[in-house]
Amino acid sequence: MFFGRNLNSITCKGLALIVIALFLRVVLLPSFSGYGGIDKNNLDLIHSRSLSLDSDNGIRIEKFLEVPQIVWGLNNQKIAFARACLTARMLNRTLLMPSLSASLFYKEIDRLQPISFDKVFQFERFNALCNGFVQLGHYSDLRNRTGVYELQKGSGRKWTVERDLDQLKEFGEDSFNGYEVIRIVGKNPFLWHDHWPVKDYARVFECLVLVDEIAKEADKVVSKIREVGKEMRSKTQSAQSGVDLDSSLLQPVPYVAVHMRMEIDWMIHCKKLEQRLNVSEICSSKQEIMERVGNIVGLKSPVVVYLAVADSLLEDSSIVTGWKEGLLPVEKKKLSVDGIYKKYPYLIQSAIDYEVCSKADVFVGNSFSTFSSLIALERTQKMIRMGVTSSCGVDVRWPSYAYNILGESNGPHKWMANMSDSSLKAISYGSNIISC
Structure with a gap:
């Protein structure tokens, strides 16, 4: 009897020590990520400490950064804008709302048509969503326009x-706090050196x-695509017996979006790129x-x-012929929505197409296209928000594919x-190195 009580006492003490040890390990020791997929720690959107702010202090709203006009295509402008935001964050300053470019001229800078950021993206919404991370300001927020450095x-090489990086760190020091505005002059922010991670x-x-206004135009295009899909589904199922048409037609009609890079200037560019990089997975016929x-x-x-x-390919009727049976290819002209696009300058047209592609049930693009790559990034973010850390070999909600790289079953x-x-x-x- 005595031995039994002693054994129970020893067992209890042992269990207590194990519990304490496990608790201390969790609290005091760093966790180790597993192998494969994406490390969840890497999905944390807090910047690395070397280039970040003290999160308790936030972004200063009385000190500003001004950058040159942001130019080139939609994808380049989004990257340039984000880089400007992250530069301002590093300097602990609010970014003065930059001017975007509505037109597309790569060399004729004087022909660029400026357009205010808030004519394309929601200013207040941006600050609300990015609160504490980056901050946009109006020029009307300036108090002393003479305090500019x-x-x-x-x-150059x-x-x-x-x-x-050393220059940016220098301008983030206290000695420059006396200037209300630091104005960066020189090249387009897209061409600045990159110091920040993808996250x-x-x-x-x-x-x-x-x-x-732009979001509603994109919704019109998406609705038109789904409408065509619903008509196609109705015709297909009406020919089949035993199908409940009413319940089927109430379900959302999926669609696939394909970003086809086939225009002449792209083919010239990608052929040269294949030669320079000595790879063969860039151009696709x-x-x-x-x-x-x-x-x-x-x-x-x-x-x-x-x-x-x-637009140069819209007159080529061959792009909608030769597709596999069961796939109904459409483009803006065939959908009769080209009038929506023609109302707007190049930048807005691209923004509408970007939205249509990003909302697709399946997206297929070229991994060497910045436009396609940004859509794949956005869709990856959507999956991560849903708790999916890898889409490889898994049936997921927002799948993306690169048609320039051969995948499973010749797809x-x-x-x-x-x-x-x-x-x-x-x-x-x-890149032809993609996560999957």
């Missing part, structure tokens, strides 16, 4: 990433919400795109395939943005 961005850019991109989209594993047909193509390769990348290089300039 001009920071000349370096250029000698202006290394390290020198650029920080993704955080900024999440805060970019289109103004209602129309035939290759059609075949790979048709071979997507698990894709249910019939289904509408929206082709996001350059396009599954594509998920690498959120642990230390820079945005792969997205800015393209």
Whole structure:
């Protein structure tokens, strides 16, 4: 009896020690991430301590950063804007609302048509979503317009990433706090050196919400695509016996969006890029795109395939012919929505197409296209918010594919943005190394 009580006492003490040890391990020791997929710690959207702010202090609203006009295509402008935001964050300053470019001129700078940021994206919504991370300000917020210091961005091969980072750190020191505005002069922010991980850019991109007018135009295009899909489903099912048409037609009609890069200037660019990088997975012919989209594993047909193509290809009727049976290809002209696009300048047209592609049930693009890469990044973020850390080999809600890379069953390769990348290089300039 005595021995039994002693044994129970020893057992209880042992269990108590184990519990205490486990508690101390959890509290005091760092956790270790597993292998495979995406490390959840890497999904934390808090900046690395070396380039971040003290989160308790937030962004200063009385000190500002001014940047040059943001130019080029929509995708380049979004990246340039995010880079400007992250630069302002590093300097602990509010970014003065920059001017975007409505037109697309790569060399003729004097022909660029400026457009205010808040004509494209919601200003207040941006600040609300990015509160505490980055901050936008109006020029009307300035108190002393004479308190400006001009920071000349370096250029050329000698202006290394390290020198650029040292310069930014210098201008973040207390000695420059006397200036209300630091104005960066020189090249377009897209061309600035990159010092931030993908997750920080993704955080900024999440805060970019289109103004209602543009968002409604994109919704009209999406509704038209789904309407065509509903008609196609109705015709298909009416020919089948034993199908409950009413319940089927009430369900959302999915669609596939394909960002087809086939225009002449792209083909010239990608051929040169293949030669320079000594790779063969950049350019894709129309035939290759059609075949790979048709071979997507698990894709249910019939289904509408929206082709996001350059205006120069709209007159080429061959882009909607030759597709696999069960796939109904449409583009803005065939949908009779080209009038929506024609009302707006290039930047807004791209923003509408971007929204249509990002909302697609399945997206297929080119991993060397910045436009496609940003959409894949946004869709990756959506999955992460839903708790999905890897789409590889899994049936997920927002799948993306790269048609320029061969995947399963001769289809396009599954594509998920690498959120642990230390820079945005792969997205800015393209890569054939994708997470899946």
